[in-house]
Amino acid sequence: MSFFITFEGPEGCGKSTQSRLLYERLSERGYPVIMVREPGGTRISDMIRRIVLDLHNTEIQPMTETLLFSAARAQLVNEVIRPYLDHNGIVLCDRYADSTYAYQGFGLGRDLDELRTLTKMATGGLTPDVTILLDISAEAGLERKFIARERARQNARQSPLPDGRTAAPMEWNRLDARELAFHQRVEQGYRQLIAESPDRWRVFxxxxxxxxxxxxxFDVVEHSLGK
Ligand SMILES: Nc1ncnc2c1ncn2[C@@H]1O[C@H](COP(=O)(O)OP(=O)(O)OP(=O)(O)O)[C@@H](O)[C@H]1O
Ligand SMILES: [Mg+2]
Known part of the structure; x- marks a missing residue:
């Protein structure tokens, strides 16, 4: 049985941590499962990721940003996600279309109907079976990320790599750097998205x-898989 699960929520809520742990639990139990993240997950999508998240690219226009995220998604869906689902696998995706609605829609104020049309073009209408929201305030999520970044920087200073390089600090990207009000709109946006299609969402x-x-x-996912 194919099954498509996405992880959503504000910065630093734990999407990458929890998608990795769910991936481990499912694969330990023998489920055919892959894990991907957005934007990224293919060679082309990773190239686009570098453009959209680069702190230096401050001149990116909202429409450019929206189209780049959609282009990365189109590549990921067609190259990786659909083929795996077609072989009855489980796909875990760290962010997906709801991030476009939350960030470019509610966060940047782009028209939601336009975003839905664009997303349908990019994904061919592929919608997750289950979307997991990790519920945290925008402030708390950003603080978590900030603390993790500082810790990584400190560790890098204390124990530089043998060749004198330092380990990469936790990513702090162009979208993280937006003002708090933006992240609060994103957080509220997720609440509205859940209200629109409550059956698909599981809030933690x-x-x-x-x-x-x-x-x-894991318990909730296993229950959903059994249905
Ligand atoms: N439940 C938790 N309690 C406390 N700290 C957590 C929890 N989950 C994750 N963290 C920590 O918070 C930080 C951010 O977690 P993670 O990278 O998984 O979040 P994310 O949602 O993927 O962030 P991003 O939006 O940057 O992709 C990490 O340092 C992680 O160890
Ligand atoms: Mg992450």
Missing amino acids: DAYLPIEELSEQI
């Missing part, structure tokens, strides 16, 4: 300890 308390949250997510 992102303040729970990582392992506990991972168990809760």
